[in-house]
Amino acid sequence: MIFRKTIFTGLIALALLACVSVSQAQQSQGPGAKPATVMPDVVQVPAAAQPSEHFDADAATNAYLAEIPASARSRSDAYFEGGYWLILWDFLYGAALYLFLLHFGWSAAMRNVAERVTRFKPLQTLIYWSEFLIVTTILGAPVGLYEGYFRERQYGLATQTFLPWLGDQLIMLLVNLVLGGIVAVVLFGVVRRLPRTWWIWGAGVSIVFLVFFVMIAPVFIFPLLNKYAVLEDPRITQPILSLARANGIPAQKVYQVDASRQTTRMSANVSGYGQTMRITLNDNLLRRGSPEEIQSIMGHEMGHYVLHHIARDLLYFSVVIVIFFALLRWSLARALVYWGERWQMRGIGDTAVLPLVFLLGSLFGFLYTPFFNTHIRTNEHEADMYGLNASRQPDGFAQAAIHLGEYRKMNPGPVEESIFFDHPSGRNRIHDAMRWKAENLQLFIPKPNR
Numbered sequence: 100m101i102f103r104k105t106i107f108t109g110l111i112a113l114a115l116l117a118c119v120s121v122s123q124a125q126q127s128q129g130p131g132a133k134p135a136t137v138m139p140d141v142v143q144v145p146a147a148a149q150p151s152e153h154f155d156a157d158a159a160t161n162a163y164l165a166e167i168p169a170s171a172r173s174r175s176d177a178y179f180e181g182g183y184w185l186i187l188w189d190f191l192y193g194a195a196l197y198l199f200l201l202h203f204g205w206s207a208a209m210r211n212v213a214e215r216v217t218r219f220k221p222l223q224t225l226i227y228w229s230e231f232l233i234v235t236t237i238l239g240a241p242v243g244l245y246e247g248y249f250r251e252r253q254y255g256l257a258t259q260t261f262l263p264w265l266g267d268q269l270i271m272l273l274v275n276l277v278l279g280g281i282v283a284v285v286l287f288g289v290v291r292r293l294p295r296t297w298w299i300w301g302a303g304v305s306i307v308f309l310v311f312f313v314m315i316a317p318v319f320i321f322p323l324l325n326k327y328a329v330l331e332d333p334r335i336t337q338p339i340l341s342l343a344r345a346n347g348i349p350a351q352k353v354y355q356v357d358a359s360r361q362t363t364r365m366s367a368n369v370s371g372y373g374q375t376m377r378i379t380l381n382d383n384l385l386r387r388g389s390p391e392e393i394q395s396i397m398g399h400e401m402g403h404y405v406l407h408h409i410a411r412d413l414l415y416f417s418v419v420i421v422i423f424f425a426l427l428r429w430s431l432a433r434a435l436v437y438w439g440e441r442w443q444m445r446g447i448g449d450t451a452v453l454p455l456v457f458l459l460g461s462l463f464g465f466l467y468t469p470f471f472n473t474h475i476r477t478n479e480h481e482a483d484m485y486g487l488n489a490s491r492q493p494d495g496f497a498q499a500a501i502h503l504g505e506y507r508k509m510n511p512g513p514v515e516e517s518i519f520f521d522h523p524s525g526r527n528r529i530h531d532a533m534r535w536k537a538e539n540l541q542l543f544i545p546k547p548n549r
């Protein structure tokens with residue numbers, strides 16, 4: 100399901116994820132010897148990053164970077180750079196798949212099946228949606244398996260064997276069947292009733308769904324795959340809740356999630372909206388993060404919360420959705436003139452156009468990728484700055500950036516970072532932390548006894 104990165108499904112996925120994750124990194128496989136390709140767990144504050152009168156942020160940054168084993172860095176570079184190509188292959192594979200469904204009459208045939216089953220239009224849409232989802236999932240399986248399962252295992256990021264992984268995919272397929280089905284029924288209903296202004300109303304309906312999904316996801320969707328529990332250990336919760344109170348965040352609880360069920364990555368996130376908004380740490384972070392690191396990450400998450408990133412993103416993506424629907428109306432009308440008859444599409448209200456909608460959506464999503472990444476990365480940078488100020492843990496944050504470097508290239512070029520990075524690179528994060536430390540050295544130099 101990963102390959103279908105159209106902007107529309109991308110936005111739905113964003114809603115489903117509904118989280119602003121900070122720090123994901125790989126965990127060493129069990130106790131004992133650590134493979135050389137894994138980042139060091141407890142980074143010693145290097146000599147050049149110790150507080151002193153000649154503290155220099157650049158030198159401190161380089162000293163931190165020098166702690167990363169060359170093998171770990173080359174593996175992370177390979178994993179991350181491979182992802183650049185996957186953006187292209189995902190797009191091309193998806194486009195070929197949708198064209199296949201259109202050109203060989205599969206889409207029209209699926210529509211005809213739905214029409215034979217019932218005369219009731221909304222039910223026809225639901226049946227078509229189910230056929231479409233199952234067919235694209237099966238035809239997209241080679242890409243989904245490689246990206247979601249084999250590649251993650253190859254790089255040591257996955258913890259699941261095949262059957263549990265497949266079980267998770269089936270659960271998400273069912274969620275997509277139900278929630279996507281509801282969206283499809285409503286959107287096609289709008290298009291059929293309002294053939295001239297459907298794009299405005301369609302955008303409005305999509306925005307309402309997006310807000311709804313973001314709200315319900317932490318309570319009704321995420322728990323389908325993972326166990327969420329209130330974190331009880333006061334040694335961990337006390338500093339976090341204290342940090343929350345100091346920053347005016349009315350949190351009574353911190354949640355934990357058993358992410359180690361699927362992955363070795365560390366992460367934490369803020370999810371939900373309104374009553375469902377919450378901060379969650381995953382168990383990999385709890386097990387492997389140092390207290391300073393956990394505090395720096397919590398500071399970052401609180402930054403997302405205090406800066407209203409979820410509400411702001413909803414507003415931002417509402418504008419993107421309206422632009423997308425305007426482009427969709429324009430391009431669908433033209434495509435129907437050229438290919439409508441050949442692909443047996445009767446008009447925009449005909450469910451058989453859906454592969455064309457996904458084709459245009461994936462093109463939009465592909466071209467939009469750098470802008471999407473830059474938007475998210477800008478938020479992440481804001482949260483980084485907030486987190487440093489709130490937690491006052493620049494060395495903890497440098498450790499977190501190094502953990503992240505296990506799967507995100509540490510030291511990209513500036514153009515590369517602006518196109519492909521949805522979080523600041525490890526190098527820039529360490530540099531931000533060391534610059535903060537340079538300006539706050541008095542916090543770290545022991546005061547002489549009076």
Ligand SMILES: [Zn+2]
Nearest residue numbers: 119120121482
């Ligand atoms: Zn973040």
